[in-house]
Each structure stands twice: as C-alpha cells, then as structure tokens.
Amino acid sequence: MVVHSKNEALICKAFPSSLGPVAVRWFDDLGADSIDSFKELTQAFGSRFITCSRAPRPLNSLLFLSMREGETLKTYSDRYWEMFIEIDGDFDDMAIRIFKVGLPTEHDLRKSLTRKPVTSVCQLMDQIDKYKRVNEDQLQGKGKGKVIP
Known part of the structure; x- marks a missing residue:
C-alpha cells in the first residue's frame, strides 16, 4: 500500500481488509458518501474504536x-x-x-x-x-x- 499511498480511493477500499468483525460491521454501516477522504475515515474510526473512553469490562x-x-x-x-x-x-x-x-x-x-x-x-x-x-x-x-x- 505504500506504493499507492497517494491513491486515497484505493486505500479506503483496502482499509476494511484490516478490520475485525465488529469494525467491519461499523464500516459497512457508514452511509454512502459520508466519508470524503482517508484522513476523515481514520478520524471516524479513531472516534469509534481508539479514543473510546469507556472503561474495560470485566x-x-x-x-x-x-x-x-x-x-x-x-x-x-x-x-x-x-x-x-x-x-x-x-x-x-x-x-x-x-x-x-x-x-x-x-x-x-x-x-x-x-x-x-x-x-x-x-x-x-x-x-x-x-x-x-x-x-x-x-x-x-x-x-x-x-x-x-
């Protein structure tokens, strides 16, 4: 993907292949045309999964x-x-x-x-x-x- 790092459309299409089942479902539920760039996609992903402030469950x-x-x-x-x-x-x-x-x-x-x-x-x-x-x-x-x- 490094070779194609300037091709945002390709990177966005390849992105879900690195996700687990729950994140894939989140990705599939994104509205059509709701994301305009890879940067926006990574920010949305981070908001949902990485920066989640919930305490871990036992x-x-x-x-x-x-x-x-x-x-x-x-x-x-x-x-x-x-x-x-x-x-x-x-x-x-x-x-x-x-x-x-x-x-x-x-x-x-x-x-x-x-x-x-x-x-x-x-x-x-x-x-x-x-x-x-x-x-x-x-x-x-x-x-x-x-x-x-």
Whole structure:
C-alpha cells in the first residue's frame, strides 16, 4: 500500500481488509458518501474504536450472554464479539468456553465444539463462520443436510 499511498480511493477500499468483525460491521454501516477522504475515515474510526473512553469490562460480563430463543447464531456471535472486545486482558481460553456454554445444548456448533475443542479465538471465529454459512445455505434451500465441520 505504500506504493499507492497517494491513491486515497484505493486505500479506503483496502482499509476494511484490516478490520475485525465488529469494525467491519461499523464500516459497512457508514452511509454512502459520508466519508470524503482517508484522513476523515481514520478520524471516524479513531472516534469509534481508539479514543473510546469507556472503561474495560470485566471477564464475567461474558457470563451473562447466552443465545436467546429464536436468535440466530450470527446475532448471538455479533453480540458476543462486541462484548469480548471490551474486555481487558488475555482470557481467550475462558472466552471460548463461555461462548460454547452460551449456546443451547442441542445446537450443532456446541456439539462440534465439545467433540473437537478449538484452541484459539481465531479458530472459534472460523467455526462460527462455517456454521453461519451452512445455516444461510440451508435457509436459502441450498443445504442438502447437516454439515458438521
């Protein structure tokens, strides 16, 4: 990107590839033509994520999260990751366990995570994404049955 540092349009288009799921959702929610320059984009990003003056949440904040009846995996995982990024400290192993316990016992993802536990938050996010894609495919009539990664 250093070679293209003068091309603001390209830099703005490449910017979301460096973001996590919550920041990508923020980026996707920006109104069309609401940002006029890369400088303005970085200022908006900083206002939302970097200069946030909220105090970090304690780990036990995650304990109160669970998948609600009728809630999609996408909605539950989005709520979970929003809370997770506000926690100060390195609690990945505990955060993985708490996410799993927050799923209903009959949920296929919970069963899969029990049979084959993940060892990092990145692996957990990958598993969640796989299950969301399978669920979306099944809802659209493309799924031919259950797929357990």
